[in-house]
Amino acid sequence: MQRIVIVEDDVYLREELIHTFQKAGYDASGPASFESVEEELKALRPDLVVLDVNLPGKSGYELCKLLKAKASFAILILTARDTLSDELTALGLGADDFLAKPCHPDRLIARARRLLKTYDRQLCAVLRAGPLSLDTDTYKLVYSDKFLILAETEGKIMRLLMERYPHIVGKGELLSGLWGTEEFVDENILQVNMSRLRKNLSEIGLENVVKNIRGKGYQLEVERL
Amino acid sequence: MQRIVIVEDDVYLREELIHTFQKAGYDASGPASFESVEEELKALRPDLVVLDVNLPGKSGYELCKLLKAKASFAILILTARDTLSDELTALGLGADDFLAKPCHPDRLIARARRLLKTYDRQLCAVLRAGPLSLDTDTYKLVYSDKFLILAETEGKIMRLLMERYPHIVGKGELLSGLWGTEEFVDENILQVNMSRLRKNLSEIGLENVVKNIRGKGYQLEVERL
DNA sequence: AATACCACTTACAGCTTTTGTAAGGTTTCC
DNA sequence: GGAAACCTTACAAAAGCTGTAAGTGGTATT
Secondary structure: OOEEEEEEEOOHHHHHHHHHHHHHHOEEEEEOOOOOHHHHHHHOOOOOOEEEOOOOOHHHHHHHHHHHHHOEEEEEEOOOOHHHHHHHHHHHOOOOOEEEEEOOOEEEEEEEHHHHOOOOOOOOOOOOOOOOEEOOOOOOOEOOEEEEOOHHHHHHHHHHHHHHHHOOEEHHHHHOOOOOOOOOOOHHHHHHHHHHHHHHHHHOOOOOEEEEEEEOOEEEEEOOO | OOOEEEEOOHHHHHHHHHHHHOOOOOOOEEEOOOHHHHHHHHHOOOEEEEEEEOOOOOOHHHHHHHHHHHHHEEEEEEEEEOHHHHHHHHOOOOEEEEEEOOOHHHHHHHHHHHHHOOOOOOOOEEEEEOOEEEEEOOOOEEEEEEEEOOOHHHHHHHHHHHHHHHOEEEEHHHHHHHHHOOOOOOHHHHHHHHHHHHHHHHOOOOOOOOOEOOOOOOOOOOOOO
């Protein structure tokens, strides 16, 4: 079943939305606190997030931007401020749809269904990091209008780098992520695969993207889009 | 550059839309006659189609449905009839967005840009046939919530079958499509690969989907979604 | 400047996957 | 019942992927 998470501070409306989606056959829920929405969403792995703009603390737009930098789920902005400029801002930040409150449940469901269809978890098992997208099933890496299909080992490395982007990924993490354990594994094999990965990346114009942090590990470095 | 095709019978509005999109940096055009829109669209290979609902002859909804059965492009419905039920119909038929006329150019551009982003030609070099989707770069075939990664030869066969769906693909077409020529190629190799393909398809619950037409060729047979 | 350490690269060989050949079985139609 | 078309399985060659080995180059520390 597809998971929908509602981020909305008005308890009453939140419950109503959750109920609406549940009735339509989705697994809907919504956090009650907004301290660590990002972590919660990461843990919940939703297929779609319905986001209110006026949240206590952080602005919904800010959150949308943050989520979209790495999101592999759709975001639907739901707001009472429905001017054209609000809509343009939302879409510009990467939101996938924008609806004004109050919104007829049928319209909301129809829009949500449409988003879930194109964001089909399987079809686009996609991980993003800046201008890069990686299909984690096939290891197809897309950069601007070029793409590259990575072998399994290189793909797994790329996945780790993108998952942690923009942070450093320790050598230990890479070793245990790829070979199960970091004991009894020659560190050289990591270097060999890094070398191969870099060579392949350069084929689609991605030079100096995988940076080594001496003694620590590796880090992805691409200009944010 | 991304191609946008406007399907709109009002000459005045059509030219205005084309101009708007061109100013925004897209390759926009629109046919003046609506006799054979389907063929035209097939030839133009657009990334996005902006579709009016009230067309002479065929209804825009009908066209939308037909196109979406095989479309690898986004469809945005633009209409003067902006009731909720119109919107629900459009979305139900597979349209990707629905806007009411008159529509502010900025909103239209923003919505179009958003669609083009998710329908990224590279990321989803996707071919559809009924409930099936095939990434033609990686040969990842998706069916409902399962997927399968095909080897190159099987993938190419699947591609031909889906491109011609729901029509028959001749044995000669398959042979020359896969091995360049249909001379000097043992027909058996096609049978072997068909066998392998069918076996793999059955792994994700697709039984009896590749049908043989004795003496003619092969045909894909899936219940339309 | 010497040393130790870390990182990079290339070549090679074993392994896996993919592909076509061959051969025998099954279905269909006259 | 027999021929033609189609299906299936097994096998071996070819291609691609992966880890080992060994040597080079760079950097930090003394």
